[in-house]
Amino acid sequence: MADEQFIHLCQPDASKSCGACCGLYNYVNSSKDALTERLSRRTELFHLTVKGPGDLAAFSAMINRTEDAAKRYEVIYCCEYIGFIDPERKKVGCLLHPLQNGGVDLRDVSFYGRELCDGHFCPSYHYISPEEKRALIHIIDDWYLYGLCVTDIDLVKEYFRLISDGVHEMPRARRFENGILRDIALGFFSFKTSWPFRSADANRLGKYYFDGSQYMISHIDYEALGCERSRFDKIFVSLSSDFRSKGEVERGENMIDEKIDAFIGAYHTLT
Ligand code: SF4
Numbered sequence: 512m513a514d515e516q517f518i519h520l521c522q523p524d525a526s527k528s529c530g531a532c533c534g535l536y537n538y539v540n541s542s543k544d545a546l547t548e549r550l551s552r553r554t555e556l557f558h559l560t561v562k563g564p565g566d567l568a569a570f571s572a573m574i575n576r577t578e579d580a581a582k583r584y585e586v587i588y589c590c591e592y593i594g595f596i597d598p599e600r601k602k603v604g605c606l607l608h609p610l611q612n613g614g615v616d617l618r619d620v621s622f623y624g625r626e627l628c629d630g631h632f633c634p635s636y637h638y639i640s641p642e643e644k645r646a647l648i649h650i651i652d653d654w655y656l657y658g659l660c661v662t663d664i665d666l667v668k669e670y671f672r673l674i675s676d677g678v679h680e681m682p683r684a685r686r687f688e689n690g691i692l693r694d695i696a697l698g699f700f701s702f703k704t705s706w707p708f709r710s711a712d713a714n715r716l717g718k719y720y721f722d723g724s725q726y727m728i729s730h731i732d733y734e735a736l737g738c739e740r741s742r743f744d745k746i747f748v749s750l751s752s753d754f755r756s757k758g759e760v761e762r763g764e765n766m767i768d769e770k771i772d773a774f775i776g777a778y779h780t781l782t
């Protein structure tokens with residue numbers, strides 16, 4: 512992946528980054544506030560106590576002793592070395608990375624090992640198209656929301672499919688740099704954290720449901736709700752929907768429709 516067209520989804524720019532595969536969202540309490548507090552505390556501890564490789568065992572032991580380690584899914588490791596990597600705390604990332612340690616790579620001590628940490632590219636790299644990647648990077652500037660969305664391939668693909676169908680082309684990524692189109696798209700992706708029909712179950716993350724050592728893909732039982740499978744089913748599942756009635760499904764559909772229609776209307780006005 513060394514070509515100049517390569518789009519670095521993990522650390523795309525100075526405004527945000529992703530740490531999902533380091534287990535960031537695998538804590539039972541993975542709210543933004545809880546993660547911000549967790550990462551802030553360990554970042555401070557790291558810079559205060561780690562002066563070289565010999566200090567890492569004590570750092571790790573301190574994290575394990577003092578943090579709530581309850582996980583959603585036992586199989587996914589929650590790495591103690593993810594923290595904030597910029598002074599503004601806009602970017603999450605690896606505290607062991609050479610850029611954080613004067614050029615010294617400390618990742619040999621990590622659970623996955625240096626090579627895996629350095630060379631891992633999640634499925635989003637392959638399934639999200641270059642134009643969709645660039646657009647998403649323009650749209651979202653918040654690490655918490657960005658990490659949730661960039662790893663949700665269904666949500667990203669469905670959104671760009673729906674708006675592309677509506678405007679009869681895939682909008683160029685630069686159309687999302689700023690302005691009304693970006694705002695409307697951000698409104699859609701923000702459903703990831705504000706969706707009113709989201710399941711309250713802490714073991715649910717997007718379309719996945721975790722049961723200790725197993726995970727399952729969630730489904731919406733439309734028959735029990737007395738309605739047809741929604742055309743927005745994939746989006747609903749990605750948003751962890753837990754509808755109580757047919758009326759809630761319809762309200763959900765209207766909310767998605769509104770965002771898609773608003774984009775199409777604004778796009779035509781601006782073109
Ligand atoms: S989940 Fe994907 S985008 Fe996020 S840090 Fe891991 S490899 Fe990068």
Ligand code: SF4
Pocket residue numbers: 532533590591592593594604605606607608618621622623628629
């Ligand atoms: S050591 Fe590996 S898993 Fe841990 S934060 Fe760094 S890159 Fe992520």
